Amino acid sequence: MxxxxxxxxxxxxxxxxxxxxxxxxxxxxxxxxxxxxxxxxxxxxxxxxxxxxxxxxxxxxxxxxxxxxxxxxxxxxxxxxxxxxxxxxxxxxxxxxxxxxxxxxxxxxxxxxxxxxxxxxxxxxxxxxxxxxxxxxxxxxxxxxxGYEGLARNVDYVKDAPSWQIMFDPEYKGLTSYIVSDFMTIAMQMLGHDGDFVTYVDKADIAQKATNEARDLLIKHKDMVRKYYDAGSEVQQMFINEDIYLAHSWSGPAAKLIMEGHPIELSVPKEGTFGxxxxxxxxxxxxxxxxxxxxxxxxxxxxxxxxxxxxxxxxxxxxxxxxxxxxxxxxxASTLPQEQLDRIIFFSSVNRDMKNQMIDRATAEVKAA
Known part of the structure; x- marks a missing residue:
């Protein structure tokens, strides 16, 4: 934009x-x-x-x-x-x-x-x-x-995706994409940590350990990623060109593809997400x-x-x-089954400074690795 x-x-x-x-x-x-x-x-x-x-x-x-x-x-x-x-x-x-x-x-x-x-x-x-x-x-x-962060997939090539773990499945090597800073918090959630940092107030050591674990997971699986993207238009174009089959996406860009008739489905995996x-x-x-x-x-x-x-x-x-x-x-494109809606955690304003500092640093380390 x-x-x-x-x-x-x-x-x-x-x-x-x-x-x-x-x-x-x-x-x-x-x-x-x-x-x-x-x-x-x-x-x-x-x-x-x-x-x-x-x-x-x-x-x-x-x-x-x-x-x-x-x-x-x-x-x-x-x-x-x-x-x-x-x-x-x-x-x-x-x-x-x-x-x-x-x-x-x-x-x-x-x-x-x-x-x-x-x-x-x-x-x-x-x-x-x-x-x-x-x-x-x-x-x-x-x-x-x-809006919410969802798992977007091309249903012609990916029939089901119950877990965020599919983003690390070797079958889709080079066919995934995400915004590093946003997917970092999803990875934390998937690993059983608090990706929104609300429970880490005055617990910087615990927060840093959780962030590092997610960072290391993304670094380990860098070869899975076709491209780290920044703008919604980028992930839309990659799906249209079939450069990717899977992506972490904000609901807006993915929903537009669905409305336009592209074979994309957006879901909230079992580990949950943020909205x-x-x-x-x-x-x-x-x-x-x-x-x-x-x-x-x-x-x-x-x-x-x-x-x-x-x-x-x-x-x-x-x-x-x-x-x-x-x-x-x-x-x-714009609605979800109730069980998936129940998995959405709305972002809190609590402890934002700690979260931003740690996630920003870890994002830079993933990109530099």
Whole structure:
């Protein structure tokens, strides 16, 4: 995904004529476009998250111009807000649940006032007051899309995959791929350790030993890997080209392949996995906070918005009634059997610094080995 910031907006009407022409002709006064009547709202989010049709309808209905800045990285959003300090240029940012602590402790986002969101009742009850979303006894964002790390496989070549161990099966040597840092925590989980580091608070020695064990496993089986990838588009292309048959993948990229008819299946193996929600968060000192709440409320107004988000991003919507609007292939791509859903552990904000430091170091060691 390009790192270039993109802003979408309607073109403003301009007054024609200048100088002598303006004197010779009467001035034509044109009405301001509807979207310009009630101000603006600036949103930093990922590509395909806010459907174009929804944004255009919201502008018409509310008279608020929506300016979207695209991002492809949590760190970039954090760094931008930190640099802007008390005078942010954006009103809403898109934060992954496990990054809450970083944004909250830096006072970059504000607690969410659900009283300003009458349509909050349309949010699935699993997300209305989820434990991972509540920090310091406050809610901090509107969950819009849920994702998880899954085992993706080409069903033409891999019929079943009940365990993450299949990623190390010699039959698929050179036909697997993963993001090293993300798969590292899955490997820890597979080995019986805590891949989210929640139980390792004040237990650095135990955490390091567990991390090293997963690191050594990945180094031992480096020859299994066709390529370490970074972006979802990379793993999609490898599956399309049949360069790989198996991959650790975030649900979004894999789901898009399924929706497009490719022979891919996504599952949660018996050892479990990790999940998260993308949330829309109102920025601290947001210049257009009231407009921000209007947008959040509009998102929850209709399940059609959630369905469009799912179709575009591949991630599962958090809004009630979306499943009824999806076709069979879309449901296959964005839903899981209950027993697999029960294996998903939502990322915690606890002990993130230790986790990031140890995983980052181990990732570098795997790549250098």
């Amino acid at each position: 390009s790192d270039k910031s993109t802003i979408t907006r309607r073109s403003a009407l301009t007054l024609l004529g200048a100088g002598a022409t303006a004197i010779a002709m009467p001035m034509i006064i044109r009405p301001r476009p509807a979207w310009a009547a009630n101000g603006v709202i600036n949103v930093t989010t990922y590509d395909k998250f806010l459907p174009k049709e929804f944004v255009e309808k919201f502008e018409r209905d509310s008279g608020i111009e929506v300016r979207i800045r695209l991002t492809d990285d949590q760190g970039k959003q954090y760094n931008l807000l930190t640099a802007e300090g008390a005078n942010p240029s954006t009103d809403i940012v898109t934060v992954a649940g496990h990054r809450y602590s970083q944004f909250i402790s830096s006072k970059l986002i504000q607690p969410l006032d659900t009283a300003k969101i009458p349509n909050w009742k349309n949010l699935n009850t699993a997300y209305q007051d989820a434990p991972w979303a509540r920090v310091d006894d406050k809610l901090w964002g509107l969950p819009i899309l849920a 998260f929600c993308y949330t829309l968060n109102v920025v601290n000192n947001a210049p257009n906070a009231e407009n921000a709440y209007k947008l959040l409320n509009a998102i929850l107004e209709s399940p059609e918005v959630g369905a469009a988000m799912t179709r575009q991003s591949g991630y599962s919507s958090t809004i009630n009634g979306v499943a009824d609007l999806l076709n069979d292939r879309e449901k296959l």
